[in-house]
Amino acid sequence: MVSALVRIVSFAALAYLALPLVVLVGTSLTTTSFLAFPPQGLTLAWYGKMLGDPSYVSAFLISTLLAVAATIVAVLLAVPAAIAIARYRFTGRRLLSETLMSPLILPHVVLGAALLQYGSTIGLVRSFPALLVGHVVIIMPFVLRAVLPQLSDEQRSLEDASADLGAKPLTTFFLVTLPQIRSGLVSGAIFAFIASWINVELSIFNTTAELTTIPVKLFNYVQYTIDPTIAAVSGLTIIVAAVVIVLLDLTIGLDVLSERRR
Amino acid sequence: MSPILAIDGLSKHFGGQAALTAIDLAVEQGEFIALLGPSGCGKTTLLRCIAGFLTPEAGTIRLAGEDVTRLPPYRRPLNTVFQNYALFPHMSVAENVAYGPRRQGVARDEAARRAAEALELVGLAGFGERLPAQLSGGQQQRVALARAIVNRPQLLLLDEPLSALDLKLRKKVQSELKQIQHRLGIAFLFVTHDQDEAMSMADRIVLMNRGRIEQIGRGQDIYARPATRFAADFVGDANLLAVDRRGDDSVSLLGGAITLPAADAPQGTLTGVLRPEDILVTTEPVAERLALPAVVSEIVHVGSHASVGLTVGDTTLTARLAPSALAGMSAGQAVFANIRLVDISLVPGDA
Amino acid sequence: MSGVPRPVLLLCALPAAFFVAFFLAPMAVVLIASLTTPAGQPTFAHYVRILADTYHWDVLWVTFRIGALTTLVCVLIGYPLAWYLVRIVKWRPWRRFCVILLVVPLFTSNIVRSFGWMVLLGRNGLVNDGLIGLGLIERPMRFLGTELGILIGLVYILLPFIVLAVGNALAKVDPALEHASADLGATPAGTFRTIIFPLSLPGLMAGAVMVFMLAVSAYVTPALLSGGRITVFSMLIFQQYSSVFDFNYGGALSITMLVLTLALVAIAGRLSEPRRA
Numbered sequence: 001m002v003s004a005l006v007r008i009v010s011f012a013a014l015a016y017l018a019l020p021l022v023v024l025v026g027t028s029l030t031t032t033s034f035l036a037f038p039p040q041g042l043t044l045a046w047y048g049k050m051l052g053d054p055s056y057v058s059a060f061l062i063s064t065l066l067a068v069a070a071t072i073v074a075v076l077l078a079v080p081a082a083i084a085i086a087r088y089r090f091t092g093r094r095l096l097s098e099t100l101m102s103p104l105i106l107p108h109v110v111l112g113a114a115l116l117q118y119g120s121t122i123g124l125v126r127s128f129p130a131l132l133v134g135h136v137v138i139i140m141p142f143v144l145r146a147v148l149p150q151l152s153d154e155q156r157s158l159e160d161a162s163a164d165l166g167a168k169p170l171t172t173f174f175l176v177t178l179p180q181i182r183s184g185l186v187s188g189a190i191f192a193f194i195a196s197w198i199n200v201e202l203s204i205f206n207t208t209a210e211l212t213t214i215p216v217k218l219f220n221y222v223q224y225t226i227d228p229t230i231a232a233v234s235g236l237t238i239i240v241a242a243v244v245i246v247l248l249d250l251t252i253g254l255d256v257l258s259e260r261r262r
Numbered sequence: 263m264s265p266i267l268a269i270d271g272l273s274k275h276f277g278g279q280a281a282l283t284a285i286d287l288a289v290e291q292g293e294f295i296a297l298l299g300p301s302g303c304g305k306t307t308l309l310r311c312i313a314g315f316l317t318p319e320a321g322t323i324r325l326a327g328e329d330v331t332r333l334p335p336y337r338r339p340l341n342t343v344f345q346n347y348a349l350f351p352h353m354s355v356a357e358n359v360a361y362g363p364r365r366q367g368v369a370r371d372e373a374a375r376r377a378a379e380a381l382e383l384v385g386l387a388g389f390g391e392r393l394p395a396q397l398s399g400g401q402q403q404r405v406a407l408a409r410a411i412v413n414r415p416q417l418l419l420l421d422e423p424l425s426a427l428d429l430k431l432r433k434k435v436q437s438e439l440k441q442i443q444h445r446l447g448i449a450f451l452f453v454t455h456d457q458d459e460a461m462s463m464a465d466r467i468v469l470m471n472r473g474r475i476e477q478i479g480r481g482q483d484i485y486a487r488p489a490t491r492f493a494a495d496f497v498g499d500a501n502l503l504a505v506d507r508r509g510d511d512s513v514s515l516l517g518g519a520i521t522l523p524a525a526d527a528p529q530g531t532l533t534g535v536l537r538p539e540d541i542l543v544t545t546e547p548v549a550e551r552l553a554l555p556a557v558v559s560e561i562v563h564v565g566s567h568a569s570v571g572l573t574v575g576d577t578t579l580t581a582r583l584a585p586s587a588l589a590g591m592s593a594g595q596a597v598f599a600n601i602r603l604v605d606i607s608l609v610p611g612d613a
Numbered sequence: 614m615s616g617v618p619r620p621v622l623l624l625c626a627l628p629a630a631f632f633v634a635f636f637l638a639p640m641a642v643v644l645i646a647s648l649t650t651p652a653g654q655p656t657f658a659h660y661v662r663i664l665a666d667t668y669h670w671d672v673l674w675v676t677f678r679i680g681a682l683t684t685l686v687c688v689l690i691g692y693p694l695a696w697y698l699v700r701i702v703k704w705r706p707w708r709r710f711c712v713i714l715l716v717v718p719l720f721t722s723n724i725v726r727s728f729g730w731m732v733l734l735g736r737n738g739l740v741n742d743g744l745i746g747l748g749l750i751e752r753p754m755r756f757l758g759t760e761l762g763i764l765i766g767l768v769y770i771l772l773p774f775i776v777l778a779v780g781n782a783l784a785k786v787d788p789a790l791e792h793a794s795a796d797l798g799a800t801p802a803g804t805f806r807t808i809i810f811p812l813s814l815p816g817l818m819a820g821a822v823m824v825f826m827l828a829v830s831a832y833v834t835p836a837l838l839s840g841g842r843i844t845v846f847s848m849l850i851f852q853q854y855s856s857v858f859d860f861n862y863g864g865a866l867s868i869t870m871l872v873l874t875l876a877l878v879a880i881a882g883r884l885s886e887p888r889r890a
Contacts, residue, residue: 002802003701010697013690016769017714020729021721023739027732035732037739077628084624090617096625099632105823107830107874109847110867111639113854117646117864118639133635140628169620198722200833201847205854215722222728222837231732234725241720245713315792335795336803342796348789352811361807362797409797 021238028235030228046232055217056233063213066128067196070135074192075185077136078143083177086151097144104141108201111138116205130206131213138202139192146188150181190248194241264327266291266416266449267312272321274307274473281307283473285321289449291416294440296464297453300496304473305453309419312451314338326416336365340417346426347406349394355381355405356390362413380408383442400431407439411446418443420452424459436463457497461485469493485537491611494535501541501579503534505608513608517575519554520603527608540605541581543570543597551600558595561588572599647864659865669849673873676846679760680829683767687824690768691775692817698776699783715773723770723833730766731757731837758840766834771827775820782816783809822878829874846870 023037031041050056078100084090085097103111115134119125124133158180162172178185200215207216214233222230267289274282282304289295297305310316312323314335323331330338341362350358359377360370368376381387384404394402403423410418423439424432440463443450454460460467461481469476469484469492477489481497488494495502503515513524515534524532547553559571559578568588572579579599591597650656663669702708718726733739734756741753756762786809794804832847839845850870853863 006693006697009690009693013694014711014714017718020726020733021717023733024729077631080624081628084621088618088621090621105826107870109830109832109850110871113850113863113867114639114643116854117860118642137636194720200724215724218724219833230728234728237721237725241717245716245720249713313796336798336800344789344793346789348793350790350808365798365803
């Protein structure tokens with residue numbers, strides 16, 4: 001009885017999760033000039049229109065460039081910090097790790113406003129670097145959270161062995177530490193990339209008509225006009241997300257919910 | 263008196279794989295039984311069938327005369343000490359122990375009183391407020407025991423309860439367990455892969471292999487008269503000798519050096535079992551024994567005794583000697599292996 | 614334990630400097646701005662204005678009500694779904710598919726997800742068509758611009774967080790504990806109540822706190838699904854910075870929101886704190 005109820009709730013919830021995705025991809029294929037679901041006829045014309053619009057293409061490029069740059073900077077900053085936090089005991093260690101993790105729970109609107117206000121005092125506004133620093137702050141926790149658990153104590157003995165065999169610290173890092181944390185680094189970087197790629201709340205304070213990311217462009221557009229182009233842009237981001245996730249599943253495995261039965 | 267546990271024709275499969283085949287077993291009240299066997303022999307599967315976590319495909323399990331084969335675990339009047347104790351991490355020691363009585367509908371105060379009593383019995387009075395994670399391995403083991411006996415079950419199942427303890431502690435807990443069992447008069451069914459543990463604790467040993475029972479009996483009886491080749495090999499050390507049949511009523515071993523009457527022996531191929539301590543190694547033949555000429559191939563000292571490798575014809579035997587009996591013996595020396603024919607048992611199976 | 618070793622300085626200098634420059638300093642600027650006049654004089658006037666204006670109280674009430682309801686609905690749907698995925702689904706490919714379905718929304722922008730609901734919840738959207746088709750309502754229901762519409766959108770966006778948090782906790786419960794509970798005479802319902810639920814509670818609370826934080830501070834979803842009819846607190850902040858340009862007052866609003874959410878989260882954390890060793 002209870003089990004049947006759980007099943008009903010679950011199927012309803014899964015349908016609820018799938019519905020908007022299906023509808024968006026569906027409407028993007030309609031031949032009508034308004035949003036129709038189920039789509040009437042099938043066409044990729046709206047995707048063509050989107051790709052023909054230079055403002056969409058440039059927003060896509062800016063989003064991608066921003067996400068790539070932010071991810072690289074975040075990884076370069078997060079990995080040394082993670083090593084320090086995992087390998088050393090020092091005054092302020094807890095404070096450091098909690099500060100670095102805190103953007104996860106901070107309202108992004110507040111942070112975006114703060115960066116705008118602060119940036120305007122030092123001349124760092126509405127520019128690519130202004131967007132970049134904000135994105136690095138909010139995505140660093142993803143890298144840190146993924147890498148830290150992999151810097152385990154067992155692994156530490158490998159590093160000691162490497163040092164014992166005469167390797168300098170940097171050699172040890174590249175030959176021993178890095179291969180051990182690679183899977184965490186990859187998944188952390190992917191989550192970080194995505195967090196940057198989909199961000200609106202932070203970016204919106206520092207974008208302009210020319211310098212805009214795809215989510216911000218969509219956000220501004222959706223509030224005034226709705227046509228299947230939007231659905232096509234949305235559809236494309238859904239398809240990209242699905243592909244990334246299937247790739248993630250195949251490489252690092254997303255089956256996080258299987259029971260650990262012996 | 264009827265047995266507290268009676269198992270008839272129990273079989274269990276996993277997929278197409280037979281895990282238990284035609285198990286028959288009776289446990290008397292107050293008995294201490296060890297289920298002994300190598301890993302994968304089915305002893306834990308049998309325990310889980312009895313506890314109710316697995317349902318067998320065939321056969322019955324009776325507890326105090328009542329058929330419980332299809333009852334869920336929570337309706338069976340027995341309790342279990344789990345391998346890694348399975349203490350509830352979010353409850354204090356006292357709450358863990360009071361859990362059983364509480365589920366039986368015992369009032370909170372009474373359950374707490376019984377829990378305190380059980381904890382005192384296992385020597386953990388005053389530890390009630392702690393969390394399991396704050397206890398040592400040995401203490402956790404006692405909490406698991408207290409939790410399992412607090413309901414005074416008539417049968418207690420123990421799934422390798424000592425395997426997580428170090429050797430010294432294990433010896434100590436073994437004798438304590440035995441005392442507690444004696445005091446409570448509860449039947450214990452104790453799964454282990456450690457033959458010394460089984461030998462020193464159990465009234466009877468149920469020896470299992472490949473999902474079947476090989477032999478049931480007192481430890482010393484299994485050792486002295488193994489019923490199968492597996493029993494001979496698994497319990498204690500044994501020299502396993504190839505056997506040639508000579509007609510219907512006699513067999514020869516060691517390439518004809520020994521002839522034994524075999525009218526009572528089982529049918530089919532046979533193996534001769536000779537314990538290492540039953541071989542006397544001397545430089546001169548010993549009277550009233552069969553003296554086989556042998557050459558010492560190696561001597562290994564193992565503390566309280568020495569293990570001596572002997573070449574007899576084309577067979578290698580192992581003998582166990584007291585260090586004092588080794589005087590002047592060295593590898594390559596010609597000696598006599600003195601044996602008594604009554605010490606050789608014939609069991610079914612290939613050597 | 615004393616001081617900071619040299620390697621730590623080398624490793625942490627850049628990340629720490631970056632966070633000071635682009636995280637702590639901006640937050641400090643906001644805090645200072647909220648306590649000063651545009652001319653730079655110290656004042657509590659902005660906070661007094663927030664406290665004195667009943668409009669702000671209304672917006673706060675709406676924001677936290679939506680946040681609390683979102684959290685509640687997410688828990689009520691998410692726990693059974695997590696249970697289903699961890700305990701009931703035996704066929705691995707189906708579970709994989711379900712997990713992917715859970716994660717895909719996390720990887721798509723709030724805009725896209727909210728836009729999907731704008732389409733679905735419109736006057737002639739699929740939801741209204743369906744409800745009319747089923748005979749449950751006669752005329753199209755109004756979703757956009759209602760709290761119900763925002764709730765549907767927020768629950769949709771935040772449900773995966775709770776399912777993943779609870780699912781992880783459930784998957785970690787040692788099956789031996791359930792066996793021990795059954796062995797000691799607990800029925801399946803009793804085992805759930807006394808063992809499994811308490812052990813999954815930290816995961817549930819972590820998920821709920823995350824959902825609540827994100828729901829209260831959400832901007833995009835309410836902005837799109839409110840149709841301008843409902844204002845939540847993050848919209849007030851955005852207005853101050855993007856159209857009113859009153860950074861001092863906006864700072865006070867930001868700090869108010871931050872303090873209120875962190876306080877509520879701290880209370881929730883205290884209430885659910887597991888016993889410490």
